[in-house]
Amino acid sequence: MSEIRTPHKDAYGLILEAIDVGIYRPGDRLVESELAERFGVSRTPIREALQRLETQTLLIRDGRSLIVGALDHNQLSELYAVRAELEGLAARLAAQHGTPEEVRVLRKMISADRKLIDDPEALSLANRRFHKQIHLASHNRYLVQQLDLVHRTMALLATTSLAVEGRSQGALDEHDAIVTAIENGNGDAAYAALKKHISMAFETRLELDADQPEFSGSL
Amino acid sequence: MSEIRTPHKDAYGLILEAIDVGIYRPGDRLVESELAERFGVSRTPIREALQRLETQTLLIRDGRSLIVGALDHNQLSELYAVRAELEGLAARLAAQHGTPEEVRVLRKMISADRKLIDDPEALSLANRRFHKQIHLASHNRYLVQQLDLVHRTMALLATTSLAVEGRSQGALDEHDAIVTAIENGNGDAAYAALKKHISMAFETRLELDADQPEFSGSL
DNA sequence: CAAGCGTAGGTTGGCGACAACTTAAACGGA
DNA sequence: TCCGTTTAAGTTGTCGCCAACCTACGCTTG
Numbered sequence: 001m002s003e004i005r006t007p008h009k010d011a012y013g014l015i016l017e018a019i020d021v022g023i024y025r026p027g028d029r030l031v032e033s034e035l036a037e038r039f040g041v042s043r044t045p046i047r048e049a050l051q052r053l054e055t056q057t058l059l060i061r062d063g064r065s066l067i068v069g070a071l072d073h074n075q076l077s078e079l080y081a082v083r084a085e086l087e088g089l090a091a092r093l094a095a096q097h098g099t100p101e102e103v104r105v106l107r108k109m110i111s112a113d114r115k116l117i118d119d120p121e122a123l124s125l126a127n128r129r130f131h132k133q134i135h136l137a138s139h140n141r142y143l144v145q146q147l148d149l150v151h152r153t154m155a156l157l158a159t160t161s162l163a164v165e166g167r168s169q170g171a172l173d174e175h176d177a178i179v180t181a182i183e184n185g186n187g188d189a190a191y192a193a194l195k196k197h198i199s200m201a202f203e204t205r206l207e208l209d210a211d212q213p214e215f216s217g218s219l
Numbered sequence: 220m221s222e223i224r225t226p227h228k229d230a231y232g233l234i235l236e237a238i239d240v241g242i243y244r245p246g247d248r249l250v251e252s253e254l255a256e257r258f259g260v261s262r263t264p265i266r267e268a269l270q271r272l273e274t275q276t277l278l279i280r281d282g283r284s285l286i287v288g289a290l291d292h293n294q295l296s297e298l299y300a301v302r303a304e305l306e307g308l309a310a311r312l313a314a315q316h317g318t319p320e321e322v323r324v325l326r327k328m329i330s331a332d333r334k335l336i337d338d339p340e341a342l343s344l345a346n347r348r349f350h351k352q353i354h355l356a357s358h359n360r361y362l363v364q365q366l367d368l369v370h371r372t373m374a375l376l377a378t379t380s381l382a383v384e385g386r387s388q389g390a391l392d393e394h395d396a397i398v399t400a401i402e403n404g405n406g407d408a409a410y411a412a413l414k415k416h417i418s419m420a421f422e423t424r425l426e427l428d429a430d431q432p433e434f435s436g437s438l
Numbered sequence: 439c440a441a442g443c444g445t446a447g448g449t450t451g452g453c454g455a456c457a458a459c460t461t462a463a464a465c466g467g468a
Numbered sequence: 469t470c471c472g473t474t475t476a477a478g479t480t481g482t483c484g485c486c487a488a489c490c491t492a493c494g495c496t497t498g
Contacts, residue, residue, distance in 0.1 A: 031479070042453045047480090051267050052274045057364065064460070064480060078359040085308045086301075093300070140297040142372070145276065146365050153361070251450070261483045266450090283450060283490070 011049035014039050019058070019068060019155070026070035026156055030059065056149055058156065071156050076205070083150045084198040086143060087131070091190035093138035095182045102137040106179045109133065110172065117168050130175060134194070137182070157205075167204050174200060230268035233258050238277070238287060238374065245289035245375055249278065275368055277375065290375050295424070302369045303417040305362060306350070310409035312357035314401045321356040325398045328352065329391065336387050349394060353413075356401070376424075386423050393419060 015035065018024055030050065036043045050066055053059045059066045071079065094102070109130050116122045128151070135144045174197040181189035234254065237243055249269065255262045269285055272278045278285045290298065313321070328349050335341045347370070354363045393416040400408035 033479075043480095044452055044454095048267065048270050048451095051271055055271050055274050075360070079361050081312070081359055082305075082308070082361045082365065085304055089301070089304045140300055141294070142298050142301045142369070146301065146368070149365070150361070250448095252448090262450095263482055263484095 011039060011041060011045040012052055015049050015053065022158070024068050026068045029062070029065055029067045031065070056152060058152060069156055079150065079153060080198065080202040084195050086147050086150060087198050088191040088195040090135050090138040090143055090147065091178060091182065091194035092187040093140055093143070094134050095185050095187040095190040097139045098137035098182060102133070103179070103183055106130070106133055106137070106182065110175050110179060113172055113175070117172070120168070123168055127171070134178070170200065171197070230258060230260060230264040231271055234268050234272060241377065243287050245287045247287045248281070249285045249287065275371060277371060288375055298369065298372060299417065299421040303414050305366050305369060306417055307410040307414040309354050309357040309362055309366065310397060310401065310413035311406040312359055312362070313353050314404050314406040314409040316358045317356035317401060321352070322398070322402055325349070325352055325356070325401065329394050329398060332391060332394070336391070339387070342387055346390070353397070389419065390416070
């Protein structure tokens with residue numbers, strides 16, 4: 001209750017947030033001393049955080065130093081392939097092992113999210129929570145862990161695919177189909193519905209990237 | 220060319236190897252100063268390595284210190300569920316995107332491995348290489364990364380499931396079926412064959428654990 | 439004799455400093 | 469003017485030290 005200014009986020013969270021906010025963009029080089037000064041700590045905790053981020057491939061080595069990872073088209077494609085499979089598995093397991101309480105929470109989320117249909121910002125956050133809830137309902141800690149990694153990697157992408165006009169409605173309908181399958185305990189249907197959902201999201205992102213003026217890819 | 224004694228493995232690899240060899244067993248507490256003295260380095264690189272191992276959940280926090288992670292029955296079950304899905308995806312992608320050269324290497328591996336049928340030690344190593352080759356043939360770096368993580372987690376298990384009498388022959392036959400499906404470019408068949416293979420391996424491990432006098436789970 | 443408190447030992451987290459290395463710039467010579 | 473060499477600045481890797489904290493043992497007291 002004492003520290004309001006600094007909620008004691010460690011260097012890991014601080015750097016992650018700095019990347020999220022856009023202070024550091026893909027391709028930027030991260031200098032330890034600079035980060036240390038920015039956050040008012042020594043280089044030691046910075047180094048620990050950087051190493052953690054490196055093992056998660058959010059940062060990649062360029063010679064001796066670290067730069068913020070970038071996702072080119074190939075990487076995006078590969079990432080979505082893995083994500084589709086893992087999310088599909090999560091849905092299947094959620095249908096099989098999810099508790100009634102967990103499933104009801106999912107159902108409630110959809111109802112609540114329909115009211116946010118015009119607020120892309122809030123909808124993006126709600127979307128994360130929805131998927132996270134499915135992950136947890138799978139009751140598989142390794143799956144949760146791996147999906148966390150996937151989602152963190154996707155944080156390297158600036159914009160959310162929900163920003164595309166009209167995508168919100170479709171996404172919510174897909175969410176509905178997923179939850180319905182889970183409610184019915186139909187693992188195969190849940191697996192298929194979530195895979196389809198990820199496929200649509202990927203397709204939307206590709207359209208989004210195609211419209212961008214493209215100032216990526218540079219080193 | 221100067222250092223033959225130490226092939227410049229960093230602390231990360233050294234600790235990992237120490238766990239593999241059994242110097243440190245699941246549940247053991249890792250003391251930084253002890254590791255530093257053992258490897259003849261300062262605490263700093265040790266700390267970095269420990270943090271990396273912690274992010275991969277090979278080490279887990281017990282209060283303030285780190286202990287080697289252990290896998291109970293539930294964790295093992297969850298881990299194999301994820302592994303089956305990821306390995307299955309790797310096989311599917313290998314069938315779709317694998318180059319003829321990569322596939323031929325897989326075929327050769329099986330022939331070579333049949334000669335090792337009486338050497339569980341060598342066969343275990345060959346088995347790892349075989350699966351790794353499939354991962355690489357998927358041409359999906361994130362899948363490779365995640366499967367690496369899974370396999371490293373399984374390193375916490377002392378014995379290999381290939382140690383079970385008669386399992387070697389069955390495993391090789393399953394490998395054969397997998398490669399055949401990949402050769403035919405049949406993604407669905409490859410997916411199913413590898414999932415089946417992992418399922419059999421899991422079943423074998425359960426039998427193995429059931430026979431063990433069980434001195435795990437403590438602490 | 440038991441229980442609670444205090445102290446001492448040990449371990450982790452953080453910091454500043456130094457050495458090794460890489461990169462880049464500047465200077466000199468052809 | 470261009471290229472090579474030397475030098476200097478900057479950054480990372482490693483180290484030893486100190487403070488905070490947790491634990492466990494021992495002592496004291498009821």
